[in-house]
Amino acid sequence: MISADDLIALVRTYNPKTNEQLIRAAYDYGGLMHEGQFRHSGEPYFSHPVTVAAILTEQQLDDATIITALLHDTIEDTKASFSSVSEMFGTEIAMLVDSVTKLTNLQLNSTETKQAENFRKLFMAMSKDMRVILVKLADRLHNMRTIKSMRPDKQVQKARETMDIYAPLAGRMGMQWMREELEDLAFRVLNPEGRSSIMRRFVLLQRETGDVIQKITGDMRAELKKAGIKAEVYGRAKKPYSIWRKMQEKELSFSRLSDIYGFRVITDSEDDVYRTLGTIHQRWFAVPGRFKDYVSQPKTNGYRSIHTTVSGRDGKRVEVQIRTRQMHDVAETGVAAHWSYRDGKRSQNPFAVDPSKWIAQLTEQFDSEENHEDFLEAVKLEMYSDQVFCFTPKGEVVKLPRGATPIDFAYAIHTRIGNACVGAKIDGMRVPLWTRVKNGQSVEVITAEGQTPQTTWLEIATTGKARTAIRRSLREADRDRFIKLGRELARSAFGQLGKKATDKALSTAAKHLRLTDADEVLARLGSAELTGREVVTAIYPDLSPKEGKAVDSRRAVIGLGKGQSFKRAACCEPLPGERIIGITFRGQGVMVHAIDCARLASFEESPERWIDLHWHDGTHAAEYGATLQMTIGNDAGVLGRICTLIGETGANISDLHFVDRKPDFYRLLIYVELRDASHLHSLMRVLEAENEVATIERYRDTATSEPDGTQSRPH
Structure with missing residues (x-):
C-alpha cells in the first residue's frame, strides 16, 4: 500500500x-x-x-x-x-x-x-x-x-x-x-476466450511482420524532420476489445481487419497540426471517408484532434491522430483537465471545458423528456453514440449521433421544423427521410403548412429528442380517443382485482409512473404505451413473499458480536432492507437504529459504542413493526375497509390509536407488522390509492427517550 x-x-x-x-x-x-x-x-x-x-x-x-x-x-x-x-x-x-x-x-x-x-x-x-x-x-x-x-x-x-x-x-x-x-x-x-484469441493472433502477426509500430513510427519521424516540423510520434496496437468490436461491427475476420495500429503525433502549434496532416498525406495514401477534423469542430467535451487513416508500410492501414500538447492534455483527461493543477494553481488550458457548461449541454435535452423510457433512450444515445457534423444551408453546424436521419436533423433545429417536415435535400439532392446523414453533408429540410408527424417516423428517427417530439404530437392528435379507450381498459384491469379505477387510484398510479396526471395515464393506456397490468402494478404490486431462504428473526442482523442480542429502536423502527447502525448498551445488548435516525446524534460522543450492521438477505417474516399516520374520512365502514386492505397485503395490525377525531375525518396511528421496507412502501401505495385516505405517512417518534435508548409510543 x-x-x-x-x-x-x-x-x-x-x-x-x-x-x-x-x-x-x-x-x-x-x-x-x-x-x-x-x-x-x-x-x-x-x-x-x-x-x-x-x-x-x-x-x-x-x-x-x-x-x-x-x-x-x-x-x-x-x-x-x-x-x-x-x-x-x-x-x-x-x-x-x-x-x-x-x-x-x-x-x-x-x-x-x-x-x-x-x-x-x-x-x-x-x-x-x-x-x-x-x-x-x-x-x-x-x-x-x-x-x-x-x-x-x-x-x-x-x-x-x-x-x-x-x-x-x-x-x-x-x-x-x-x-x-x-x-x-x-x-x-x-469474454475471456475472445480476448485470448485476439492476443494470440497479435503474437502471431508480430512474428510474421516484425515490429510494425517501430518501423512506421520511424518513417513518420523521418518525414516530419524532412518537412522541418518538430513533433513527437507515438504508436501502439489497439486494445483487444476495440479490435473485437470492429470485427463484430464490420463482420470481418482478424486477418481482414486492417487498421489495428494507431499513431499519435503531438505538435507545438495548431499550424503544425495541419502541416503534419499535409506531410502524412503526401507520403502515404489517405483512405477515403476516414478523415475527421475535430480541431475546427471540437467535441462538446473539449476534445480536439485531426483523425485520418492512411495506407502505411506494406499497405497496412493505420489511424493517425494529430494534435497539439494542450489538445493532448484535454484528450487524455477530458473534462478533468478543468481541475488539473500546475505549480500549485489551476492550470489554464484554453481547450479545457468548464464542467458546469459541459454538464448543462449534456442534460439540456434530458430535462424535457416526459417519461423514463424517453429519458433513458436520450441518455444512452448521448453516451454511446459517435457524432456526425452536418450543416444547414446557412453553414451552421448541427451535431447528431451516427446513424441519424433528416428527421433527426429537423428536430435538432426546432420541434416546429420537425413536425412540419415533408422531405429533405442532402447536398442539393432530394433524398428519402430514412437516409443516414454523413459527416460534412449539407442538409436542407422541406416543410409544409398543415403537416403533422407520421407514425412511421418513429422507425426512422434515432435521437431521443426527435422520438419524444413525434410521440407527443401523435398522442395529442388522438388524445381524446385514447383517453376514452384507456378508461375502459383501466376499468377492466382494476376489475380483475376487485378494485375500481377511480380518479384517486389513477392519480396515484400517475405519481408512481412519473406521469403528469390521471388523463396522461389513460391516454398512454389507450395508445398501448402502457399496459393495464403496468398501471395496476403501480398501485398494487405483488406483495407475496419473495422466494428465497427464510430468515430467522433472532438472527436477522449481521455484524453482532458473539453472544450479542439486538432490539429494534422504537424511535425509528428500522425494517429489513434499510441501512442500520447498532448502539451497544451494557447488559442490554445492541439497539438497532435506522441510519437516518435523529437519535443517533446523541451518541456521537461515544463512537466506541457504534457497530456497523446490516440485515440478512432472504425472506423475513411479517413481524417487524412500523407506524403509519393516516387521515381518513369519518364515514361508516371506512376504517373497516382500511383494515381489510392492510390484511390483503399480508400485513398485520398490532395496535391502533386515534390522535384526533373531527366530524368529517379521523387522524390515527396504526401499528402494522411487515416483512421489510419494500413491504411498507407497497402497503402505503395501496392505501394512498383509496378515496377515503386523505394523507398517509410513516410516523417516527423521537420525542421521549427511555433508559435503554428506546422510545415509548404515544398514547
Missing part, C-alpha cells in the same frame, strides 16, 4: 503548494476508520481508497479531490458521519464524500424505470460537482483491476455494469484512456 509520504510526493510533483498536513490527516483518519476491514483479496481495505487517490494524481487533480478519494468509503462503510468529516476537513470535502457515497448506492443496472431515475440522480450529482464522478470512475477502475478476488457471478455483474455504463461515461467525458482500460478489463471477464 502506498504510504502517506509517497502519496503526498505524487501530489507535490504537480502542485508544490499542496496542503500536505490536510492530506496526511485524511490518510490517517481513513486508515483509522477502515481499521480491521479487509478486501475480498485479503488486503487491508484502506489500500483501496489510497490507490484510488493515486489514480487521481495521474490526472493532476486538486487536494479536495485527492482527500475525497481517501475518504470516499468512510461514510458508507465505517462509523464516520457527514458531520465528523465536515468538522475535520470542511464542508466542501464532506459534500464530495457524501455525493460519492450516494453514487455508490445507485443501482445503474437495475430495472428500466429505476435505472432511468438513478441516471437522473447521477447527472444531478455531476451537475453539482464534476469531481464526484471523477472519484467514482477511479474507484471503479481500481475495483476492475482487482476483480479476480470477487465471486464469479459478482465479477460478471460488475463487468457488465462497467461495459454498459462506466466505460461509455468515461469516454463521453473525454477520458479515452480510462474508457479503453475499463472496456478491456470488463472484456477479460465477459
